[in-house]
Amino acid sequence: MIAADRASARTTTIAAVLLVILVAAAALAPTLAPFAVDALDLANRRGAPSAAHWFGTDELGRDLLTRVLFGARVSLAIGLVSALVSAVVGAAVGAVAGYAGSVVDDILMRVTDAMLAVPRLPLLMITAAVLQPGVPLLVVLVGLAGWMETARVVRAEVMSLSTRDFVAAARAMGASPARVVLRHILPAVLPATAVATTLTVGRGILLESALSFFGVGVQPPTASWGNMLYQAQTTMTSEPWLAIFPGALIFLTVLACNVVGDAIGTAQG
Amino acid sequence: MIRVVVRRVAQSIPLLLVISLLVFALIHAAPGGPLSTYLENPNVRPEDIERLRKAMGLDRPLGVQYFAWLWAFVRGDWGFSYADGRPVLDRLLERVPATLELVGLSAVVALIAALPVGILAAVNRRFDRLSGVVAVAGISLPVFWFGLVLQLVFAGALGWLPSSGRSAFDGGDFTDRVSHLILPATVLAAALSAAWSRYLRRAMRDTVRRPFIRAARARGLTERRLLLHHALPNALPTFVTVVLLDISMLASGAVVTESIFAWPGVGSLFTESLARRDYAVLMAFLMCGSVAVMLLNLVADLAVHALDPRTRDL
Numbered sequence: 392m393i394a395a396d397r398a399s400a401r402t403t404t405i406a407a408v409l410l411v412i413l414v415a416a417a418a419l420a421p422t423l424a425p426f427a428v429d430a431l432d433l434a435n436r437r438g439a440p441s442a443a444h445w446f447g448t449d450e451l452g453r454d455l456l457t458r459v460l461f462g463a464r465v466s467l468a469i470g471l472v473s474a475l476v477s478a479v480v481g482a483a484v485g486a487v488a489g490y491a492g493s494v495v496d497d498i499l500m501r502v503t504d505a506m507l508a509v510p511r512l513p514l515l516m517i518t519a520a521v522l523q524p525g526v527p528l529l530v531v532l533v534g535l536a537g538w539m540e541t542a543r544v545v546r547a548e549v550m551s552l553s554t555r556d557f558v559a560a561a562r563a564m565g566a567s568p569a570r571v572v573l574r575h576i577l578p579a580v581l582p583a584t585a586v587a588t589t590l591t592v593g594r595g596i597l598l599e600s601a602l603s604f605f606g607v608g609v610q611p612p613t614a615s616w617g618n619m620l621y622q623a624q625t626t627m628t629s630e631p632w633l634a635i636f637p638g639a640l641i642f643l644t645v646l647a648c649n650v651v652g653d654a655i656g657t658a659q660g
Numbered sequence: 661m662i663r664v665v666v667r668r669v670a671q672s673i674p675l676l677l678v679i680s681l682l683v684f685a686l687i688h689a690a691p692g693g694p695l696s697t698y699l700e701n702p703n704v705r706p707e708d709i710e711r712l713r714k715a716m717g718l719d720r721p722l723g724v725q726y727f728a729w730l731w732a733f734v735r736g737d738w739g740f741s742y743a744d745g746r747p748v749l750d751r752l753l754e755r756v757p758a759t760l761e762l763v764g765l766s767a768v769v770a771l772i773a774a775l776p777v778g779i780l781a782a783v784n785r786r787f788d789r790l791s792g793v794v795a796v797a798g799i800s801l802p803v804f805w806f807g808l809v810l811q812l813v814f815a816g817a818l819g820w821l822p823s824s825g826r827s828a829f830d831g832g833d834f835t836d837r838v839s840h841l842i843l844p845a846t847v848l849a850a851a852l853s854a855a856w857s858r859y860l861r862r863a864m865r866d867t868v869r870r871p872f873i874r875a876a877r878a879r880g881l882t883e884r885r886l887l888l889h890h891a892l893p894n895a896l897p898t899f900v901t902v903v904l905l906d907i908s909m910l911a912s913g914a915v916v917t918e919s920i921f922a923w924p925g926v927g928s929l930f931t932e933s934l935a936r937r938d939y940a941v942l943m944a945f946l947m948c949g950s951v952a953v954m955l956l957n958l959v960a961d962l963a964v965h966a967l968d969p970r971t972r973d974l
Contacts, residue, residue: 402793504675505679508950508954509682510915510950512912514946516915516934517686517687517946521686597802601804601916620805634812638809641802642800
C-alpha cells in the first residue's frame with residue numbers, strides 16, 4: 392500500500408516536472424530554438440529528422456523543432472488562460488446562483504444546463520467559423536465553453552457555506568451581499584475551484600488543437616500544435632514526422648495536466 | 661414512472677428554448693448572415709441576393725425571424741441544405757445509420773473492456789495502478805492524432821486495414837465492412853473505455869467500503885460472489901448514469917473520428933457543412949445533438965429507476 396502511494400507520488404512528480412519543462416521551453420523558445428521562426432531552408436524541404444533538424448522540416452523547409460517550440464507558447468497559453476476564464480466565469484455564475492437563490496438561481500442553472508446539453512466541440516467549431524477569432528478571442532471562446540462544471544461545484548459549495556455561522560455573523564454586522572460573497576464565501580470555495588480548473592487546462596489544450604485541426608482555430612502563419620497537425624494531415628504518409636511530433640506533445644501535455652489535476656483532487660479528498 | 665417522464669420533459673422545454681436562442685443568435689452573428697455563401701460567390705448578382713433576402717424573410721425583424729424559424733423547426737421543416745438544395749431533415753436522416761453503427765459498436769466494445777477492468781481495479785491495488793495509468797493516458801489522447809497514427813501504422817505501413825470510408829467502392833461484403841469499422845471504432849472505444857473503467861472503479865470502491873459488504877464477507881461468501889452479486893448491483897446505477905451521459909458526448913467524438921476516417925455519418929456531415937457554411941444543416945445538427953443529450957439524461961433517470969428499487973417510491 393505504501394509502495395503504491397510512493398509510486399503514484401513519483402508519477403505525479405514526473406508529470407509536474409514535465410509541465411515545468413514544457414512551460415519553461417515555451418517561455419524560452421526564442422533562445423532555445425535552433426533556427427529563427429520563419430527561417431526557410433529551401434535545400435532541405437520535407438526533410439526527415441536529422442542531426443541538423445531534430446524533428447525534420449516542413450514543406451517550406453522550416454525547422455519543425457523550432458515551430459513546435461513556438462507552437463507550445465500558443466497552445467499552452469490558450470490552455471492556461473482559457474482555464475482561468477472558465478474558472479472566473481464559473482465561480483461568478485456559481486456564487487451568484489448559490490447565494491441569491493430562488494429565481495436568479497433558477498435562471499442561471501437553466502442556462503448552465505442548456506450549455507451542458509449543447510455538444511461542446513461542434514458549438515465551438517461553429518462559433519469559431521462564424522467569428523474567425525484571433526488568438527485572444529479564441530482563448531475567451533474556449534474558456535466560455537467550459538465554465539459550467541465549475542459553476543455547479545461553486546454553487547453547491549456556496550449554498551452550503553451560506554448557512555454557516557460566520558456568514559450569518561458577517562451579515563449581522565451589516566456586510567453587503569457582494570462583500571459577504573467576495574470576502575467571506577469565495578475564499579472558502581477557492582480549493583474546489585482550483586481542482587476543477589487544473590482539469591480544464593488539459594481540456595482547453597485539446598479543444599484548441601481540435602479547432603485548429605479543423606482549420607477554424609489558430610490561423611497560420613502563427614504555429615499552434617493543432618494547426619501544425621492540420622497542415623501535416625495531407626502529407627501524412629510521405630512526411631509522418633510532421634504529424635507525429637506536434638501530436639505527441641499535445642498528448643504528453645494533456646496527460647501531465649490530467650495526472651497533476653487528479654493528484655490535487657485526491658489530496659483534497 | 662410516467663410522472664418522472666412528464667416532469668423531465670416539461671423541464672427540458674425551457675432548456676431547449678435557451679439553446680434554440682443561442683443557436684439562432686450564433687448563425688445570425690455571422691458576417692453576411694445565412695447568405696454569406698452567396699455574398700462570397702462572384703457569380704451571384706447583388707440584386708439576386710436582395711431577392712433571396714426577401715424570399716427567405718431575412719429583411720424582417722430578428723424577433724419575427726426567430727419565431728418563424730422556431731415554429732418551422734418544431735413542425736419538422738428544417739429548411740434546405742445549400743450544398744444540394746435537398747431538405748436538411750433528409751440529409752441528416754440518411755447519415756444516421758452509419759453513425760449509429762459506429763457509435764453503437766464503439767460503446768459495446770468500450771463496455772466489454774471497462775466492466776472487468778473497473779471491477780478488478782476496485783479490489784486489486786496493483787492492477788488499479790496499472791489500469792489507472794492506462795486510463796489517464798486514454799483520456800488524454802487527442803482523438804484526431806490517435807486516429808492519424810492508427811491510419812499511418814495499420815493502413816499505411818502495415819497495410820492491414822483500409823484507411824477510410826465505410827466500404828469498398830462496390831459496396832463490399834461483410835468482412836470488408838467490418839475491416840472498415842475497426843480503426844474508427846478503436847479510436848472511439850479507447851477514450852470511452854478509459855473513462856468508464858474509472859467511473860466503475862470509483863462506484864465499486866464506494867460500495868465495497870459499505871457495512872453490508874463486510875457483513876456478507878463475515879458470513880463466508882466467496883470474494884467472487886461478493887463482488888458480482890452484492891457489490892456490482894449496488895454500484896451499477898451510478899455507473900449506468902455516467903455511461904449514458906457520456907454516450908451523449910459522443911456527438912463531439914464522432915465529429916472528429918468520422919471526419920478523419922471519412923466515415924459517412926452525421927459527424928462528417930457536420931464538418932462538410934461547416935466548410936461550406938451550410939447554416940441550416942449546422943443549426944439542425946446542434947439542435948438534434950442537444951435534444952439527444954436531454955433524451956439520454958431522461959433514459960439515465962429511468963434506468964436508475966429500474967436498476968435501483970430504492971428510488972421507486974419517489
